[in-house]
Amino acid sequence: MRNLWENTSRERENFSEPLKSQTTDLLIVGGGFTGCSAALEAARQGAKVTLLECENIGFGGSGRNVGLVNAGLWLPPKKIISILGKKHGEKLISALGSAPDLVFSIIEENKIKCDPKRNGTLHCAHSEKGMEYLIERLRQGKLFEEPLTLFDKTETENKVGSSKFIGSLHDSRAGTIQPLAYCRGLARKAKELGANIYEKSRVSQVKKQNGMWQVNVQDIVINSKYLFLAMNAYEDLNKANNKGKFSTVYYSQFATRPLNSNEMSTILPGKEGCWDTAKIMSSFRVDDAGRLILGTMGNSEGFGKYVHTNWANKKLKDLFPFLPEIEFNFRWSGKIAMTKDHIPKIVNFEENALSCFGYSGRGIAPGTLFGKRCAAALLSENLSMLPVSAVRHYKEAFTREKSTFFEMAAVANNSLMSFKM
Ligand SMILES: Cc1cc2nc3c(=O)[nH]c(=O)nc-3n(C[C@H](O)[C@H](O)[C@H](O)COP(=O)(O)OP(=O)(O)OC[C@H]3O[C@@H](n4cnc5c(N)ncnc54)[C@H](O)[C@@H]3O)c2cc1C
Secondary structure (H helix, E strand, C coil): CCHHHHCCCCCCCCCCCCCCCCCEEEEEEEHHHHHHHHHCCCCCCCCEEEEECCCCCCCCCHHHHEECCCCCCCHHHHHHHHHHCHHHHHHHHHHHHHHHHHHHHHHHHCCCCCCCCCCCCEEECCCCHHHHHHCCCCCCHHHHCCCCEEEHHHHHHHCCCCCCCCCCECCCCEEEEEHHHHHHHHHHHHHHHHCCCECCCCCCCCEEEEEEEEEEEEEEEEEEEEECCCCHHHHHCCCCCCCCEEEEEEEEEEEEEEECCCHHCCCCCCEEEECCCCCCCCEEEECCCCEEEEEEEHHHHHHHCCHHHHHEEEEEEEEEECCCCCCCEEEEEEEEEEECCCCCEEEEEEEEEEEEEECCCCCCCHHHHHHHHHHHHHHHCCCHHCCCEEHHHHHHHHHHHHHHHHHHHHHHHHHHHHHCC
């Protein structure tokens, strides 16, 4: 089945110009939020910039995600500070706290047709323990003046249209978008400002020669002073490198037909994007046409396909039992790049080169911010403007085993949950 976002994107710029050998200031590999935001920033600054994408703009996580434009990371502020220390932790918390402002202002300024809704998100407590977590999350957020509001069971039921949750935490900085359209819109605007963007251009090799980066796409060579790798979980270059090694986890989504006004009357009247506090989390939201979109961890195109699809059918009934039997018209999945500590990484693997990855499931606002700052830092040769300090290399052990374990856990959980629902 298909990806909903490909079907409904109103941004459809063509990037099919044939690639030619060229010399540029900044060469970007990867056409997701990170790469496209970097291209937009470089073009805005008047630099010569070339972006190479091996498939199509938004092919990776950027064109497959839920579309929740969240503030901050999954990790609560205290945890970020315990990992990065006070100075660097507070710098990242502050940068990511305002990252949704950056996303929504780019959308507005550049008239990106991606159905932005800035009505906040609801983190929904699936259990008493989940509610305790939200109360603690609220307490920590208040220390950083985050605009969070805790709702009780009745308030949550009124907001969500489901009686399944004990409470919820609303973050008014957040919102929802059509993610593929946003990514394509970033690329479209970068192109309008002069960026050279090429699809179907797989980079097979990067090397440094006489102080310049040399990048190969088959027999075509691009020379560049600066290099930015923005491939995240979809990296298809050289696995045995020091530019980043991390594990991946799949996330799947299922979308219904547009619900009619009767069916929709109590479901998410405020159009907030939602996710829950379960360890194997799930998400739900509606799109502009009124389709319900459910998401869960796991690969709906892999061996657990039937388990995850069965989960989605049961979950729809469980959340909204008053709905009639509704089939899913769209089903798709994508890979998330997870770092061990869930903090995104920037690797300065050689002079004038950065690689950025590991948003651990929060990449719309962070990817936009990190891409923009990486481009600016490379062009000005000033790495102090990066939201996290760059490291020289980054390599985790047992990444393949961990990725397999995540999928097994998602299959086991969704089988069990389907049985219980
Ligand atoms: C199913 C799912 C749901 C998610 N939901 C959310 C959400 O609601 N909110 C949120 O904030 N985040 C979410 N995320 C995370 C977010 O989507 C990602 O963090 C983000 O898209 C990463 O963007 P990126 O540009 O770094 O990478 P990507 O979008 O993955 O882009 C990398 C690109 O590099 C290209 N590439 C790879 N190798 C080469 C090569 N050799 N040559 C040329 N090109 C190459 C790939 O084709 C790909 O298009 C979700 C992720 C998934 C998968």
